[in-house]
Amino acid sequence: MFFYISSGCATSKSNISDRLSDNQQIVTEVGYVTKKSDCDTLVITCIDYRFVSGNQGFINETLGLKDDYDHISIPGSILNLLNPETRDLVLSKFSLSVRLHLVKRIVIISHKDCGEYGGSASFASELAEHEILCADLRKARYLFLEKYPTLKVSLFLESSVPEGNETKVHFEKILLVVPFQQV
Numbered sequence: 260m261f262f263y264i265s266s267g268c269a270t271s272k273s274n275i276s277d278r279l280s281d282n283q284q285i286v287t288e289v290g291y292v293t294k295k296s297d298c299d300t301l302v303i304t305c306i307d308y309r310f311v312s313g314n315q316g317f318i319n320e321t322l323g324l325k326d327d328y329d330h331i332s333i334p335g336s337i338l339n340l341l342n343p344e345t346r347d348l349v350l351s352k353f354s355l356s357v358r359l360h361l362v363k364r365i366v367i368i369s370h371k372d373c374g375e376y377g378g379s380a381s382f383a384s385e386l387a388e389h390e391i392l393c394a395d396l397r398k399a400r401y402l403f404l405e406k407y408p409t410l411k412v413s414l415f416l417e418s419s420v421p422e423g424n425e426t427k428v429h430f431e432k433i434l435l436v437v438p439f440q441q442v
């Protein structure tokens with residue numbers, strides 16, 4: 260299953276240092292529904308700025324989760340969860356969302372050309388990158404289900420695809436088990 264989200268560059272960055280300076284007070288109003296204290300989903304993504312806009316559109320509109328999810332961004336998405344040395348720390352942060360907001364599902368989004376993996380160039384081929392990232396997503400799902408067997412865990416792999424003057428973010432839904440391969 261594939262989804263395409265268009266994402267463009269920010270059109271005006273010239274005043275960003277002014278907007279972030281200490282001597283200004285910025286008031287922003289954001290409306291959201293406050294009927295409940297929990298939320299449906301925990302979404303885990305990498306921090307990579309290239310995918311932020313695409314992720315928001317995908318989560319809010321395509322998945323229909325607007326105002327109904329916790330969002331944790333860490334470099335490499337679930338890579339630090341897979342590392343036994345950092346697993347407990349990362350899992351404890353993820354678990355806060357499960358305990359405090361009673362999420363029912365987890366959506367994990369990894370992306371190609373991730374700096375935490377060393378970028379696409381660190382893989383032997385495009386196919387190797389795809390297979391390793393998919394395998395890592397499935398391992399992360401297994402680790403979550405070990406701790407929270409009733410949660411639903413969905414997996415997506417995203418990549419940025421240049422098309423003319425804009426870049427599209429391509430989301431691929433990853434099968435939960437390795438598909439049967441004919442020989």
Ligand SMILES: [Zn+2]
Pocket residue numbers: 305306307334335336370372373374375
């Ligand atoms: Zn990344």
